[in-house]
Amino acid sequence: MMITVLPIIQLLILVNAANFEIKNINFAILDKDKSQTSQKLIQKLEANMYFTLVASVVNEAQAQQLLEKRAVDMVLQIPPKFEADLQRARNASLFMGVNAIDGSAAGLVSSYTNNVIVDFNKEIVVEQLRLPTNPKLPISTEPLFWFNPELVYSAFMTPGLLVVLVTMVGMFLTSMNIVREIEIGTIEQLNVTPITKVQFIIAKLTPFWIVGMFILAFGLVAGKLMFDFPIVGNLSVLFAFAGIYLVVVLGMGLFISTITNTQQQAMLISWFFLVIFILMSGLFTAVESMPKWAQILNLFNPVTYFVELIRMVLLKGSGFKHVASHFIIMSVMAVVINALAVFNYKKRV
DSSP: TTHHHHHHHHHHHHHHHHHSOOOOOOEEEESSSHHHHHHHHHHHHHSSSTTTEEEEEESSHHHHHHHHHHSSSSEEOOOOOOOHHHHHOOOOOOOOEOOOOSSSHHHHHHHHHHHHHHHHHHHHHHHHHHOSSSSSSOOOOOOOSSSSSSOOOOHHHHHHHHHHHHHHHHHHHHHTHHHHHHHHHHHHHTSHHHHHHHHHHHHHHHHHHHHHHHHHHHHHHHHHHHOOOOOSSSHHHHHHHHHHHHHHHHHHHHHHHOOSSSSSHHHHHHHHHHHHHHHHHTTSSGGGGSSSHHHHGGOOOHHHHHHHHHHHIIIIIOOOOSSSHHHHHHHHHHHHHHHHHHHOOOOOO
């Protein structure tokens, strides 16, 4: 169940749930102008698929109370003489109060609202101020989105979540492997056999390596069928790196297994490292946005390299020459961590 069913359920849930797009933005209006123009602005917000008007308040205290109770995500205040200022001075101000407990969500709410107001500005320019429909601007920009032109969020998240699933299953299963032998008493039988410590670690690692590769392959097929994310690059590069990466992750699990005495201890230690690895990997937050000390720590985070590589291969079509440094770093990690696991395993005859 843990090897087959759980990754499928996690993939289905996480790709759809772990989404930075903001929908159903609840907002309140404090309209002190009560003009035709202010009503048009409110109607334009209501007509937008992202916004839901939940309250109209009469003063700032009520607006503050709604924000404090998290009943609304945003309060838009339209000041007195809003329409008159537009007609007389051709400019006016709006006040937008946004619940910023979640900073990234607040930024998106602000951005969405500004987009609606920009469109409304264009209508005002044409209808009320009687200015040209397409006024000439000295500078204009036209964005071109490479590698994900339609900005499909599942195309960005699915590859990264596959890395998380492979990492979680691999590290959890291997970290509990040797301690399970200790708990059920079979470790003594293994200790008296003529196999070496290296052979023992390889034998423990190989089955889970095969399972990890199967989960990655199955996840790619399932993700392509369900979410239709692009696969631009050469999959042989991806699976070659995944093979080395799994040696690193499984080696970490085996090392944890050699320093713990119970499966509970192994799971707690594995979870401790997994949370740090995943949150700092760049899956949810860009590594470049982290403080310098965090970027330095990320040099020793294997998940960071795999998240970056899988996106480069699948979305950009990067070849081996573009990710050669990732292979070198991961190979060094594989040698070091598995050497530690072999050295730390105490085989008593």
